[in-house]
Amino acid sequence: MDKQSRQATTPVAELTALDKRIINLLQRGLPVVERPFLEIAQQLGCHEDEVLERLNHLMTNKVLTRFGPMFDAVCLGGAFTLAALAVPEPEFERVTEQVNSFDEVAHNYRRSHDFNMWFVVGAESAEQVNNVINDIESKTGLPVLNTPKLEEFYVQLYLPA
Amino acid sequence: MSQLANVLNITKAPQPSCQAQRLTASKSLSARQQQELRAILEQGLPQVAQPYLAIAEQINASPDQVLAQIALWQEQGLIKRFGLVVKHRQLGFKANAMVVWDIADEQVDAVAKLLSSCPEVSLCYRRPRRLPDWRYNLFCMIHGTDRAIVEAQIAAIVDKFALQAVNKDILFSVKAYKQQGARYTKKGNCHG
Numbered sequence: 538m539d540k541q542s543r544q545a546t547t548p549v550a551e552l553t554a555l556d557k558r559i560i561n562l563l564q565r566g567l568p569v570v571e572r573p574f575l576e577i578a579q580q581l582g583c584h585e586d587e588v589l590e591r592l593n594h595l596m597t598n599k600v601l602t603r604f605g606p607m608f609d610a611v612c613l614g615g616a617f618t619l620a621a622l623a624v625p626e627p628e629f630e631r632v633t634e635q636v637n638s639f640d641e642v643a644h645n646y647r648r649s650h651d652f653n654m655w656f657v658v659g660a661e662s663a664e665q666v667n668n669v670i671n672d673i674e675s676k677t678g679l680p681v682l683n684t685p686k687l688e689e690f691y692v693q694l695y696l697p698a
Numbered sequence: 699m700s701q702l703a704n705v706l707n708i709t710k711a712p713q714p715s716c717q718a719q720r721l722t723a724s725k726s727l728s729a730r731q732q733q734e735l736r737a738i739l740e741q742g743l744p745q746v747a748q749p750y751l752a753i754a755e756q757i758n759a760s761p762d763q764v765l766a767q768i769a770l771w772q773e774q775g776l777i778k779r780f781g782l783v784v785k786h787r788q789l790g791f792k793a794n795a796m797v798v799w800d801i802a803d804e805q806v807d808a809v810a811k812l813l814s815s816c817p818e819v820s821l822c823y824r825r826p827r828r829l830p831d832w833r834y835n836l837f838c839m840i841h842g843t844d845r846a847i848v849e850a851q852i853a854a855i856v857d858k859f860a861l862q863a864v865n866k867d868i869l870f871s872v873k874a875y876k877q878q879g880a881r882y883t884k885k886g887n888c889h890g
Contacts, residue, residue, distance in 0.1 A: 538868060542821070548790070549788065549790040550788045550789060550790075552789070559782065560782060563780075563781065563782050564781050564782050564784075565781075566779055566780050566781060567780040567781070568768060569750075569765060569768055569772070569780065570765070571748055571749055571750060571751065571761055571765070572748055572771050573743075573749065574747060575744075575747070585747060589745055589746065591749065592745045593745050596745065599785055600784065600785060600788045600789060600872065601783065601784055602740050602780075602783045602784075602785055602849070603782070603783035604742050604743060604781075604782050604783070604821055605739060605741075605742040605743035605780065606739050606743070606746070606768065606771075606777040606780050606783055606842065607778045607779050608736070608739075608740060608776060608778070609775055609776055609777070612774075612775060612776045613776070619823075619825065619837075625726070629726070633875050637875060644796075645875040646871045646872075646873070646875070647871065647872040647873045647875060648796065648867045648869040648870060648871055648872060649868075649869055649870045649872055650848040650867065652832070652869075655796070655869070660838050682828055682831060682832055683828070684825040684826060684828065684832070684837075685825065685826070686823045686825060687823070687824045687826060688810075688822070688825070688827055689822070689823050689824075690810045690811065690813070690814040690822040690824075691814065692814040692815075692816075692819050692820060692821060692822055
């Protein structure tokens, strides 16, 4: 199966009621104490081992891809932007290859709009991000819509159990 | 305006001070241990009963030193929060819509708080307009089980907050062409 069609066939994971409660609770944060899963278990009314076993299971099944502290990438010295191109339909494949050829490009999505290609550019500095944007413009011959994040509003995913 | 008042105390992502790079953190861990600790934490927390003890052993420190260092990083904004990264598709959320709004500048903060209070909204960012091509200054992501449901959720949000007069656009993802992190984002988790 090629990379592009893989996600269309991703099976939906079976989550137990406990899984959903664990995910919902852990999204609100994990206590930074010696035995964090014991505190989580106490809040859920189950055993510490059960929490650990379900977490391991969710990671193995790739329902969760990461679990732990979220570092501020900008604080770490990186710079990012969300950018878009309005790609003429016959050019789409060529431009996709050109854009994806940059190591700094991540998360390239085709979207239903005149601006039909949306991707994240990440590099070590704002200057490098701008260089990559300029390089993408020269390589594709298309103007890039550059919309860096100005402010983030915190939200949480909630799975009704 | 009662809805606005209700959301004023919603947690907003703290503005990081980025002091971490300037301050040498607590006396406890050496610079090298701090680097090792960060590298380990970036891989995620070990799923064992005493994860900080496991990490402390790896870097020749005590669990208390590790906990103190993490607390300091949280204070400094280097660690934004503890949480999970969930694969939406594995959970059956197959329709992913980016909803973009053209909100008057003086209202964008209040509207963003309303939108981010909705459980359907998974990300909410303010971004610059790029006139004349791009008039939208507020972006949010909505993940749902299918497109019709996501459209209904968006319609319900518009009704709930009386946003009928606001110009918006809905961009559904048709296909993902690249999903790996950018070279740099391997160090963190970022959405541009």
